[in-house]
Amino acid sequence: MRVPLSCGIPTITSRSSIFSDLTGICHQIDTHETVSAADHIEDLVSDAGKRKKLIDKQSDYINFSTWGNHSSRMIGILDGGHSKNTAASAHILNQKTIPLEQISI
Numbered sequence: 417m418r419v420p421l422s423c424g425i426p427t428i429t430s431r432s433s434i435f436s437d438l439t440g441i442c443h444q445i446d447t448h449e450t451v452s453a454a455d456h457i458e459d460l461v462s463d464a465g466k467r468k469k470l471i472d473k474q475s476d477y478i479n480f481s482t483w484g485n486h487s488s489r490m491i492g493i494l495d496g497g498h499s500k501n502t503a504a505s506a507h508i509l510n511q512k513t514i515p516l517e518q519i520s521i
Contacts, residue, residue: 417442422478426460426470441477443470 420427427442429435443460445453460467
């Protein structure tokens with residue numbers, strides 16, 4: 417989903433649970449209700465304000481949802497928030513394989 421979200425156009429998804437993390441970020445439609453789906457698409461095409469708001473939300477999500485940010489958050493979870501430099505730790509994590517026996521949860 418990163419590619420369509422980063423294209424600068426409104427992204428529309430179904431309401432499938434696989435897209436639940438995108439609720440409020442993408443325009444989600446019921447694919448079984450074709451008339452309603454068409455109305456929602458027409459609404460996005462004709463309403464520049466709505467379109468811009470959705471594009472801004474998608475851009476914010478893409479900027480927040482980077483591998484570096486994900487790894488920093490994961491390190492924070494794994495070390496209980498005690499890491500002093502999560503950016504450096506994330507860089508190390510991206511560069512090095514950690515043996516499974518060294519990880520405790």
